[in-house]
Amino acid sequence: MKRTILFLALIAAQPSLADSNLPPAYWSNRQLPDPRQEAQAEALMEQLRCLVCQGQSIADSDAELAGDMRDLVRRRIAAGEKPAAIRAWLIQRYGTWISYKPTSEPAAWPLWLAPLVLLLIGAWLIRRRIKLKATA
Amino acid sequence: MIAETGLAALWLAAGLAALQFLFMFVELRGSVALARPMRSIAVAQGLLTMIAFAMLLIVFARSDMSVKLVFENSSAVKPFVYKVAGAWGNHEGSMLMWVTILAAAGAFVALFSRRTSERTLVAALGAQAALALGFYAFLLIASNPFARLWPAPMDGQGLNPLLQDPGLAFHPPTLYLGYVGLSVAFSLAVGALLTGEVDSRLARAMRPWVLGAWILLTLGITAGSYWAYYELGWGGYWFWDPVENASLMPWLAATALLHSINVLAARGALKAWTMMLAVIAFSMSMVGTFLVRSGILTSVHAFAIDPQRGTFLLALLAIYVGAAFLLFAWRGATLKEGAPFELVSRESGLVVNNLLLSVVLGVVFVGTLYPLFVEAVSGEKLSVGAPYFNAVAGPLALVLAALVGIGPLLAWRRKGRPIVKQLQVPALLGIVALVITIIISPAMHILPRLGFMVGTYLLAASILPLLRRNPLRAPLATWGMVVAHFGIAVALLGMAANAAFTSERLAVARPGEILTVGPWQVQLQEVTPTAGKNWTAVEAELHASRGSGVVTLKPQSRYFTDPPTETSESAIRTFWNGQLYTVVGKPDPSGGWQLRLWWKPFVTLIWAGGALIALGGALAMLGRLWPILRRRESAADWRRQRYA
Amino acid sequence: MSRAIRFAPIILLLLVIVALVWRLATPADTDVHSTLRGKPTPAFALPAILPNKPPLTSADLATGQPRLLNIFASWCVPCVGEVKVLQQLKNRGVIIDGIAVRDRPDDLMDFLARNGDPYERIGSDRQSQVQIDLGSSGVPESFVIDGHGVIRYQHIGAIEPEDVSLILSKLEQAK
Numbered sequence: 001m002k003r004t005i006l007f008l009a010l011i012a013a014q015p016s017l018a019d020s021n022l023p024p025a026y027w028s029n030r031q032l033p034d035p036r037q038e039a040q041a042e043a044l045m046e047q048l049r050c051l052v053c054q055g056q057s058i059a060d061s062d063a064e065l066a067g068d069m070r071d072l073v074r075r076r077i078a079a080g081e082k083p084a085a086i087r088a089w090l091i092q093r094y095g096t097w098i099s100y101k102p103t104s105e106p107a108a109w110p111l112w113l114a115p116l117v118l119l120l121i122g123a124w125l126i127r128r129r130i131k132l133k134a135t136a
Numbered sequence: 137m138i139a140e141t142g143l144a145a146l147w148l149a150a151g152l153a154a155l156q157f158l159f160m161f162v163e164l165r166g167s168v169a170l171a172r173p174m175r176s177i178a179v180a181q182g183l184l185t186m187i188a189f190a191m192l193l194i195v196f197a198r199s200d201m202s203v204k205l206v207f208e209n210s211s212a213v214k215p216f217v218y219k220v221a222g223a224w225g226n227h228e229g230s231m232l233m234w235v236t237i238l239a240a241a242g243a244f245v246a247l248f249s250r251r252t253s254e255r256t257l258v259a260a261l262g263a264q265a266a267l268a269l270g271f272y273a274f275l276l277i278a279s280n281p282f283a284r285l286w287p288a289p290m291d292g293q294g295l296n297p298l299l300q301d302p303g304l305a306f307h308p309p310t311l312y313l314g315y316v317g318l319s320v321a322f323s324l325a326v327g328a329l330l331t332g333e334v335d336s337r338l339a340r341a342m343r344p345w346v347l348g349a350w351i352l353l354t355l356g357i358t359a360g361s362y363w364a365y366y367e368l369g370w371g372g373y374w375f376w377d378p379v380e381n382a383s384l385m386p387w388l389a390a391t392a393l394l395h396s397i398n399v400l401a402a403r404g405a406l407k408a409w410t411m412m413l414a415v416i417a418f419s420m421s422m423v424g425t426f427l428v429r430s431g432i433l434t435s436v437h438a439f440a441i442d443p444q445r446g447t448f449l450l451a452l453l454a455i456y457v458g459a460a461f462l463l464f465a466w467r468g469a470t471l472k473e474g475a476p477f478e479l480v481s482r483e484s485g486l487v488v489n490n491l492l493l494s495v496v497l498g499v500v501f502v503g504t505l506y507p508l509f510v511e512a513v514s515g516e517k518l519s520v521g522a523p524y525f526n527a528v529a530g531p532l533a534l535v536l537a538a539l540v541g542i543g544p545l546l547a548w549r550r551k552g553r554p555i556v557k558q559l560q561v562p563a564l565l566g567i568v569a570l571v572i573t574i575i576i577s578p579a580m581h582i583l584p585r586l587g588f589m590v591g592t593y594l595l596a597a598s599i600l601p602l603l604r605r606n607p608l609r610a611p612l613a614t615w616g617m618v619v620a621h622f623g624i625a626v627a628l629l630g631m632a633a634n635a636a637f638t639s640e641r642l643a644v645a646r647p648g649e650i651l652t653v654g655p656w657q658v659q660l661q662e663v664t665p666t667a668g669k670n671w672t673a674v675e676a677e678l679h680a681s682r683g684s685g686v687v688t689l690k691p692q693s694r695y696f697t698d699p700p701t702e703t704s705e706s707a708i709r710t711f712w713n714g715q716l717y718t719v720v721g722k723p724d725p726s727g728g729w730q731l732r733l734w735w736k737p738f739v740t741l742i743w744a745g746g747a748l749i750a751l752g753g754a755l756a757m758l759g760r761l762w763p764i765l766r767r768r769e770s771a772a773d774w775r776r777q778r779y780a
Numbered sequence: 781m782s783r784a785i786r787f788a789p790i791i792l793l794l795l796v797i798v799a800l801v802w803r804l805a806t807p808a809d810t811d812v813h814s815t816l817r818g819k820p821t822p823a824f825a826l827p828a829i830l831p832n833k834p835p836l837t838s839a840d841l842a843t844g845q846p847r848l849l850n851i852f853a854s855w856c857v858p859c860v861g862e863v864k865v866l867q868q869l870k871n872r873g874v875i876i877d878g879i880a881v882r883d884r885p886d887d888l889m890d891f892l893a894r895n896g897d898p899y900e901r902i903g904s905d906r907q908s909q910v911q912i913d914l915g916s917s918g919v920p921e922s923f924v925i926d927g928h929g930v931i932r933y934q935h936i937g938a939i940e941p942e943d944v945s946l947i948l949s950k951l952e953q954a955k
Contacts, residue, residue, distance in 0.1 A: 019855065020853060020855045020881070020882035020883065021855055021882075021883075021884055021887060022882045022883070022884065022906060023722065023723070023724060023725050024721075024722060024730070025907040025908075029642050029643075029644070029721060029730045029732070030642055030643055030644065031640070031641065031642050031643065042640075046522065046523070047521075047523050049519050049521070051812050051917035051918070052917065052918060053436075054434045054435055054436045054438070055375075055377055055378070055433075055434045055435050055436060055521075056375070056436065057521065057522070059370070060368065060369075060370030060371075060372055062369070062702075062704070064882065064908075065908055065911075065912075065917070065918070068907050068908040068909070068912065069908075069912065071907060072909065072912060090912075092815065092816075093814060093815060093816060093912070093913070093914070093915035094812055094814065094815060094915050094917070095516075095517060095812075095813070095815045096516070096517070096518045096519070097517040097518060097519050097812060098519070098812075099518075099519065100519050100520070100521030100522060100523050100524070101521075101523035101524065102518060102519075102520060102523075102524055103518075107510055107514065107516055107518060108518065110502075110506070111502070111503065111506055111520065111524060114498070114499055114502045114503075114528075115495060115499050115528050115532065118494075118495045118498040118499065118502075119491075119495050122491040122494060122495055123491070125491075125785065126487050126488075126491055128473075128476060129406075129473070129476055129477060129484075129487050130476055130477050130478075130479055130484045130487060131476040131477060131478055131479055132479060412789065426800075430804065431807075432800065432803045432804060432807075432808065434808075434810065443804050443807060446804050447804055450797065450800055450801065450804065453797075454793075454797050457793055458790065458793060458797075461789045461790040461793055462790055464786065464789065464790075465786040465787045465789070465790055468785075468786040469786065505796070505799065508799055508800075508803055509799055511808075512799055512802045512803070
């Protein structure tokens, strides 16, 4: 009886028509048995952008496609592929947009230079505020 | 009728704001003293907008579906508290709350501000009115909250289920009070730039307003972070989402402003910095409002994707910030700075503090808008997210935290007592903490490791100012500073612990199976259907134990019908040394259920730290206001002061 | 304070405003496009999902004639309307292959029975693997693939009646 109610609740509650009827992929919500590999996979997942979400990584998204991508990442890491290679493979298909970690391409250099430049500008602005040389 | 009353009140308030603005010109151009009428008009304006807001709350409380906004954002089945809180859970309602706070802040300034000259006060009130005018126009022309719907539908479209949470009742109002409270600093700065009276008097007048806004902003951000943590179901508490950044930037500016004001008040120095920070703080608030409501940046927080409204807000932003910056450029030459500061002195410490906070602010600003710039220039789309911000803001924050331990020990104008000696114990404790982390967790990332070291050091160092004297005789303002800085250390330690020691377990379990997460054994008992007022759910019953005693947790996966959405309601249990965070997901074809379990040691320190920071601010504010409140001996005294 | 410092803020503001105005004027394209345009289709081999429909491999896409690859699913709402437009294209001689993403045979059979079947081949992509391999980010999407198996054009979203001439011209160009 309980199972029927559960089943009915699940059917009646079919939330959105944008979800498939298949369950999530095997590795989308399971951890790899090797903790080191799982840590690698998780670190990579936090850097990959969810394709169908409003600015989330695939690591904390409930979207199905994000789940399938987590499955992809875990399977490949379990097979021995390096995280950088997987990221590059995805960038090959979706562009740099999919990587939250800015790549080393020229378009991203200003981002890395920004803190340094801002510090220098700030230091220059305050150069006269602080007495660096002791006056007589 | 009620909605129309609200609308009428809003129009009247707008009219008064126009009058207020006009009066400012009359006073500044001529030599008519208009302080008394200005104060009255400002108070009336504040009262009228509060009436308008109250009317909105009433129509929401009654679920009056003939008001379009209520129809679009509410439904009769909602619990009462969300009916009312839903008034600000949408664009128009929250904009009205924004404007109400703006006008009310002006009213309070008119009532209580006594330290500035009357001319500066009039100028400031005029600036505040100018700000209000633009936003009244925006509300009345482009975002009328009181628009009617004929014929009135039977029921509404409901409130987004993610918003049906106590967080909605607390987070936006607090945040807005903070954001918009900063407008007072903006107006006072603009007023002082107009009248040329940028001095320590102005700083002392601005301080309570900045403190108050900053305290509320701290609380608002902390509450928002905790809300996201338990609501989104993955254990994250900060995502560097553009809207989150939009709330962090005013906070950073306000923190720098708070410290800069102290220098201006004590030494009459850093005039330009302080005025600029006051302008930037509220400008960041306006930028935030623009970002959330224009739809130009993708964010889970985005209210409405409406480029037309976005254009209006951008125009307001351009006018207000542009005018303030032009004023600064024009009057900046008259801001004479004094002699440079001694290298090792509190002033210098505060200057470096300002510098670092401004750099963090700049980095967050650049990072948030960079994808836009790149796309405008080259058409390329790139993403900037947590990996970038953590890598850049993290080290800067650590350096800042280290300096926070040193600054309060420095004396004004000179070095004071030898600080290196005082810091020996905290530094030693920091190193001990570092060594311990190396021993118990050799593979820890460098950032959390340094976080432990700096956090421990700061925990000890922040107390030092109290130890130099009898703590019980120390001024309340000093206690405030100590508690706030201590709070920073606590939050830092919480973040480090969360990053380094969180145990995660994602698995599929059948009823009866036991999963291990950290020191816990968690057994899935059963999964049952359940329902609430406007939702149905599956609820998992988990029994968790780590040796002695069993704890029960019941996470749910909820389905709302109105609008149709799915949310996960995590079940969290807090212990002295951490939180057990559990989520139930979808059923698995193997017959089990997806479970997500986390053991997060000391994660609550993050928000406890935030609360302490706010508490410290409150103590400091009390410390400064108490003597004033006590001095109001007689009513005659008070009236004499007021109309002198 | 030097003039440079005093006027720097307003200049920076101007830059930011210009960027924001640009963004408001040219709304962001929120679609994620595949970067495989001009590149050969990645090698894949998808099993059949229906007994009477041949499966789909990447080799089947390089037959010497341009083909339309349609990524769809029975649970995808806009796909229902798109099938009719695909039928129109088929009537004009376009060869259409389908990849059914995360779909079940019964659901797909019902879907095709109800809405029509313009597909020559249908491959079953139960875990979106080939979808990801192609750089596609949702359903429905369509790719114009030339006779050598090179991806020439990506159409995101359902093909509407007004897009028919565009798709036909892309197929022409792919010859």
